[in-house]
Amino acid sequence: MSAQIPGSRSGAASSSKPLLELRGVTAAYGGIQVLHGVDLEVPEGAVLALLGPNGAGKTTTISVACGLMEPTAGKVYMAGADVTGVGAEELARRGVVTVPEGKGIFPNLTVKENLLMATYAGVDMDHVEAVAYEQFPRLGERRTQVAGTLSGGEQQMLAMARGLAVNPAVLLLDELSMGLAPLVVEELYGIVARIARTGTSILVVEQFARTVLGVADLAAVMVNGRVRAVGRPSEIENELSAAYFGV
Amino acid sequence: MRGIEGAQEVVKIVVTVSLMVALIFVALWIWPEDQAHPLGNLVSTGELKVAGVTLTGQRLLTIGTAIVVAIVLRFILRGTRLGIAMRAVVDDRSLLKLNGGRPDRTSMLSWALGASLAAVSGVLLASEQAPSVIPLTLLVVNAYAAAVVGRLRSIPGAFAGSIVLGLAISYVGAYTPADAAWGPIALDNLQRAVPAIMLFLVILAQPQVRLRAHSLQRARRPMPVPNQRLAAIGGLVLVATVVGIGSLMSGPDQNTLLKGFGFAIATLSLVPLTGYSGQISLAQLTFTGIGAVVMASWGASGDVFWVFVAVAVCSAVGALVALPALRLSGIYLALATAAFAIFCYWMVFQQQDVMPGSTASVPYLKIGPLEVGSDFGQLVVLAVAFAVIANVLVALRRSAWGRRLTAMRDSPVACATLGLNLMSTKVGVFALSAAIAGAGGALAGRTFVVDDFGLDQSLPITMLAVVGGIGSVGGALLGGLLLGVAPIATTALAANAIGVFRVLQRLGHPGDLGHAGLHGDRPRAHPRRCRSRHRGRLPGLLPLREAIAAAIVAAAALWLAARTELIANWGLFAAVVVLAFAVLPVLPAILPPPGENRRGRVGPTAVWLVVLLAVTALIPWENAIGSTGFRLIAILGWTVLGALTTLGILGLDPTGRLNVSGASPDHIGLDSSLGDAEAMVAAAEVGVDEELLSVPTPVALEVLRGGGDR
Numbered sequence: 040m041s042a043q044i045p046g047s048r049s050g051a052a053s054s055s056k057p058l059l060e061l062r063g064v065t066a067a068y069g070g071i072q073v074l075h076g077v078d079l080e081v082p083e084g085a086v087l088a089l090l091g092p093n094g095a096g097k098t099t100t101i102s103v104a105c106g107l108m109e110p111t112a113g114k115v116y117m118a119g120a121d122v123t124g125v126g127a128e129e130l131a132r133r134g135v136v137t138v139p140e141g142k143g144i145f146p147n148l149t150v151k152e153n154l155l156m157a158t159y160a161g162v163d164m165d166h167v168e169a170v171a172y173e174q175f176p177r178l179g180e181r182r183t184q185v186a187g188t189l190s191g192g193e194q195q196m197l198a199m200a201r202g203l204a205v206n207p208a209v210l211l212l213d214e215l216s217m218g219l220a221p222l223v224v225e226e227l228y229g230i231v232a233r234i235a236r237t238g239t240s241i242l243v244v245e246q247f248a249r250t251v252l253g254v255a256d257l258a259a260v261m262v263n264g265r266v267r268a269v270g271r272p273s274e275i276e277n278e279l280s281a282a283y284f285g286v
Numbered sequence: 287m288r289g290i291e292g293a294q295e296v297v298k299i300v301v302t303v304s305l306m307v308a309l310i311f312v313a314l315w316i317w318p319e320d321q322a323h324p325l326g327n328l329v330s331t332g333e334l335k336v337a338g339v340t341l342t343g344q345r346l347l348t349i350g351t352a353i354v355v356a357i358v359l360r361f362i363l364r365g366t367r368l369g370i371a372m373r374a375v376v377d378d379r380s381l382l383k384l385n386g387g388r389p390d391r392t393s394m395l396s397w398a399l400g401a402s403l404a405a406v407s408g409v410l411l412a413s414e415q416a417p418s419v420i421p422l423t424l425l426v427v428n429a430y431a432a433a434v435v436g437r438l439r440s441i442p443g444a445f446a447g448s449i450v451l452g453l454a455i456s457y458v459g460a461y462t463p464a465d466a467a468w469g470p471i472a473l474d475n476l477q478r479a480v481p482a483i484m485l486f487l488v489i490l491a492q493p494q495v496r497l498r499a500h501s502l503q504r505a506r507r508p509m510p511v512p513n514q515r516l517a518a519i520g521g522l523v524l525v526a527t528v529v530g531i532g533s534l535m536s537g538p539d540q541n542t543l544l545k546g547f548g549f550a551i552a553t554l555s556l557v558p559l560t561g562y563s564g565q566i567s568l569a570q571l572t573f574t575g576i577g578a579v580v581m582a583s584w585g586a587s588g589d590v591f592w593v594f595v596a597v598a599v600c601s602a603v604g605a606l607v608a609l610p611a612l613r614l615s616g617i618y619l620a621l622a623t624a625a626f627a628i629f630c631y632w633m634v635f636q637q638q639d640v641m642p643g644s645t646a647s648v649p650y651l652k653i654g655p656l657e658v659g660s661d662f663g664q665l666v667v668l669a670v671a672f673a674v675i676a677n678v679l680v681a682l683r684r685s686a687w688g689r690r691l692t693a694m695r696d697s698p699v700a701c702a703t704l705g706l707n708l709m710s711t712k713v714g715v716f717a718l719s720a721a722i723a724g725a726g727g728a729l730a731g732r733t734f735v736v737d738d739f740g741l742d743q744s745l746p747i748t749m750l751a752v753v754g755g756i757g758s759v760g761g762a763l764l765g766g767l768l769l770g771v772a773p774i775a776t777t778a779l780a781a782n783a784i785g786v787f788r789v790l791q792r793l794g795h796p797g798d799l800g801h802a803g804l805h806g807d808r809p810r811a812h813p814r815r816c817r818s819r820h821r822g823r824l825p826g827l828l829p830l831r832e833a834i835a836a837a838i839v840a841a842a843a844l845w846l847a848a849r850t851e852l853i854a855n856w857g858l859f860a861a862v863v864v865l866a867f868a869v870l871p872v873l874p875a876i877l878p879p880p881g882e883n884r885r886g887r888v889g890p891t892a893v894w895l896v897v898l899l900a901v902t903a904l905i906p907w908e909n910a911i912g913s914t915g916f917r918l919i920a921i922l923g924w925t926v927l928g929a930l931t932t933l934g935i936l937g938l939d940p941t942g943r944l945n946v947s948g949a950s951p952d953h954i955g956l957d958s959s960l961g962d963a964e965a966m967v968a969a970a971e972v973g974v975d976e977e978l979l980s981v982p983t984p985v986a987l988e989v990l991r992g993g994g995d996r
Contacts, residue, residue, distance in 0.1 A: 053331045076987075105384060106383075107380055107383065107384070126383070127380070127383040128382075128383045128384075128385075128386050128387060128388050128389075131383070131384055131387045133383055133385030135664055136384075137384040139380070139381065139384065143381065144381075145373075145374045145375055145377040145378055145381065145382075146378075147373060147376070147377050148370060148373060148374060148377065152374075154374075155367055155370055156367075156370070156371065156374055156382065156385045156387060157385060158367065159385050159386030159387050160385070160386045161386075201385070
C-alpha cells in the first residue's frame with residue numbers, strides 16, 4: 040500500500056539530492072482546501088513536469104513553492120534549507136525565478152524597464168540586456184516599446200528572458216504554453232531545455248503534456264490536490280491518461 | 287493601504303475617501319475652523335517685471351519649484367529602478383515580488399512621495415489662499431482636473447493642464463463681474479465652478495475605456511441575495527421601532543433623527559448603484575438637494591403629487607448625468623460625479639431663484655386629506671418610505687433586472703458578448719439611484735441650507751454606505767443614521783466610524799466576518815482561521831418564534847419603562863443597542879428552533895441577559911458622561927463588554943465557536959477549538975502515537991485508516 044503513497048522515494052533521479060522539496064504541503068483559499076498534503080521533489084539540475092487536469096492544484100503548488108502563498112501545513116525546502124513562510128521577494132533574491140501563468144510581464148512598462156526589474160535578483164542590467172537581446176533579437180528591436188503592446192509570444196519571451204539572464208537556481212514555470220501557437224511553444228521549450236543544461240532545476244506546470252514531456256526528466260501527475268504518481272515520463276503514461284480521462 | 291490591495295475598485299476609492307474625511311475631522315479638531323491661521327509669504331522680497339507683469343518673489347519661487355519638481359519626478363519615474371518599480375507595482379504587485387522587488391515598501395514610498403509633494407504645494411499655497419481645511423482639501427478637484435489632462439500618467443500633460451486651468455480661472459474671474467448674469471442665471475460663482483467644469487469636460491474627452499476581459503478574482507465572496515421575507519419583517523420592525531423611540535423623544539432629538547433618516551435614504555440610493563451594479567457616485571446628496579428644491583419651490587403645500595414630480599426630475603437628471611458617465615468606470619466615474627456635485631453646488635444651488643436666501647424649506651407630507659403636522663409624523667413617513675424602498679430594492683435584486691445588474695458588476699465584457707445592453711442598464715440604475723436620493727430630499731420635512739449639498743457632504747454618504755456593508759439594505763440604514771446623528775456624535779466618533787462599524791459587524795454576525803464591506807471581498811485572514819467560519823454558527827433568527835417573542839417582549843418592556851419615565855431616554859437607547867447587538871445574536875442558542883438542542887449554559891445566560899438589560903437601562907448615562915460623542919462611545923464599549931461577557935457565560939467564544947470540554951475524537955477539526963492537551967488526549971484515543979506523528983501526514987492517515995504499515 041505504501042508504494043502508492045505519493046512522494047515516497049520512487050523516482051529515477053533520486054540519486055542526486057533534491058533542490059526544491061515540498062513535504063506534506065496543504066494550502067487553502069479561504070475555507071476551501073486545495074492542496075491535501077503534496078509531496079514533491081525536484082532533484083538538482085532536473086526538469087520536473089507537473090501535469091494534471093484543471094483544478095488539480097498545480098498553480099497553487101507553484102504559488103506555495105515561490106512564496107506567494109503560505110502553506111497551512113507542511114514544509115518547503117530549497118537546497119536543504121527550510122524556506123516555509125519566506126516571502127516571494129526574498130526567495131527571488133535567493134535565486135528562484137517564477138514565471139506566473141500568462142502574465143509574467145508588466146504591461147505598462149517598456150521592454151527595457153521590464154528587464155530592469157530582473158536586476159533585483161542581483162545581476163547587473165548590462166548582463167540582463169545582453170543575454171535577453173542575444174537570445175531574443177526581437178526584444179532588442181522593441182526595447183522602448185510598451186510591453187503590453189507586444190504579441191503574446193513576445194510577451195512570454197520577455198518573461199523567459201528574465202529566467203535566462205538571472206541564471207537561477209530554481210525556475211518555476213506556470214502554463215508556459217497558454218494561448219500560444221505551437222511553433223512558439225516549441226521555441227520556448229527549446230529555451231527551457233537550454234536553461235536546464237546550465238544546471239538549473241526546473242519545475243514546469245503544464246496542462247498539455249506532449250511538448251513538455253519531451254523536455255522533462257521527471258513527471259508528476261497531480262489529481263485533486265495530491266500527487267498521484269511520480270516517475271520518468273514513459274513510466275507515468277497510464278497514470279496520466281487516468282488523470283485526464285478519469286479511468 | 288496594504289489591506290485593501292486586491293479589493294474592488296469601489297472599495298479602494300471609498301477607503302481613500304474615508305481616510306480623507308477622517309483627516310479633515312482630525313485637522314478641524316487640531317485647528318478649529320473659527321480661528322484664523324494667517325501665513326506670510328515665504329519670500330517677501332524681490333520682484334521681477336516680465337513684459338509689464340509683476341512677479342513677486344513668492345510666485346517666482348512657486349513657478350521655479352513646480353518646474354524643478356516636474357523634472358525631478360520625471361527622472362525618478364523613468365530613470366531610476368525605484369521609480370520604475372513604483373509603476374510596476376501598479377501593473378502587477380505579486381509579479382514585482384516574484385522579481386525580488388518589495389512592493390509594500392515601494393508603494394509606501396510612492397504614497398510618501400505623493401504626500402510630500404502635496405505638502406510642498408500646501409506650503410507654497412499658504413500665502414495665496416487662507417489655509418482652511420475644507421477648501422484646501424477640495425483643491426484635490428483642481429489637482430485632478432489638471433492631472434486628468436495627462437491621463438493621470440504624463441507629467442508634461444499634468445503641467446499643461448494646470449497652466450490651462452490656472453489661466454481659465456483667472457480669465458473667468460477677470461471677465462465676469464460680481465453681478466454678471468446669463469439670462470436669469472447668475473454667473474457670480476462661475477469662477478469657483480471652473481475646475482469642476484474643466485474636470486468634467488476633460489474626462490468626457492477621454493477615449494472610451496476599452497472593455498477588458500480581466501480574470502475573475504477567484505476567491506471573491508459572493509454577496510448573499512437578500513431574503514424578501516426578512517426584508518419585509520425588517521421593514522415592519524423598523525417602522526415599529528421608529529414609532530416607539532420617536533414618541534419618547536424630545537423635539538430637537540426628533541429633528542435629528544429626521545435628518546438621519548433623510549441621509550439613510552440617500553445612502554440607500556447607493557445600494558442598487560454601487561452595491562448591486564458596481565458603479566460609483568460621489569454626488570448622491572446633489573440629487574437629494576434637487577429633490578428638496580423641487581419640493582420646496584413647487585410643492586410647498588406638501589402634496590404627495592409633488593414628491594413624485596421631484597422623484598421624476600431627479601431620475602431624469604440622474605439619467606442625463608449617466609449618459610456621459612457610461613463610458614467611464616472606476617476613478618474616472620468617481621471624478622466625473624464629484625465634478626457634477628461641485629458644479630451643482632456653485633452654479634445651481636447658489637442661484638437665488640433656486641434656493642432663496644440660500645435655504646430650501648421642505649414641507650411635511652400631505653396625502654389627500656391626511657396631513658402630517660409634526661416632526662414625529664414626518665419621521666414615521668420617512669421610516670415607512672425607507673422600509674418600502676428597501677423592500678422594492680430587495681425585490682429588484684431578486685428580479686431578472688437585478689441579476690443583470692450583478693452580472694454587469696462582475697463582468698461587463700461577458701455581458702456585452704451576451705448581447706446585454708450595458709447602456710440602458712447603466713442609465714437605468716443611475717436614474718433609479720438618483721430617484722431614491724431625490725425622494726430622500728423631497729420627504730425630508732426640514733429646512734436645508736446650501737452647504738448641505740456640497741461634495742464634502744456627499745463623500746461621507748458613499749463612505750458610510752460601503753462601511754455599513756454595500757449592497758445591503760441594513761447597512762445603508764446604519765450608515766445613513768450614523769451620518770445624520772454625526773452632529774451629535776462629534777468628531778471623534780465620525781473619525782472612528784470605521785472601527786465602530788467593524789465592532790458592530792462582528793457582534794451582529796458572530797463567527798462570520800464575511801460581510802462584504804471593508805473586508806475587501808477576499809480572505810485576508812490566514813486560511814486556517816477562515817475555516818472556523820463554517821463551524822458552530824448559530825442559526826438565523828427568523829424561524830425562532832420564541833426568540834422573536836422574547837425580543838419583542840423585551841423591547842416592549844423597555845418602551846413602557848421609558849414611557850412611564852422609569853428609565854431615561856439615554857438608558858433606553860443604550861438598552862436597545864445592547865438588545866440588538868449583545869442579546870439578539872445569542873437568543874437562538876437559548877431558545878433554539880424545534881428539533882435542535884440548546885447549546886451552552888442556558889439558565890445562567892438567560893438570567894444574565896435580563897440583568898444586563900436592566901442595568902444598562904438604569905445607568906444614568908446622561909449625567910455620567912457630559913459629551914454626547916463620548917457617551918455614544920461608552921455605550922458601544924459597554925455593549926461590546928456585555929456581548930463578550932454573555933458569550934463567556936454561555937460558553938461560546940467571540941468567534942462563535944463552541945468550546946468543548948471533555949474532548950471527543952468526533953470533534954477534532956470539526957466543531958471545536960481544542961487546546962494542545964485536549965488534542966493529545968483525543969489523538970491517543972484514536973491511536974495516534976509519537977511514532978505516527980513523525981511520518982508525513984498522508985502516510986499517517988493511511989495507517990490510521992487501517993491499511994498501511996508504518
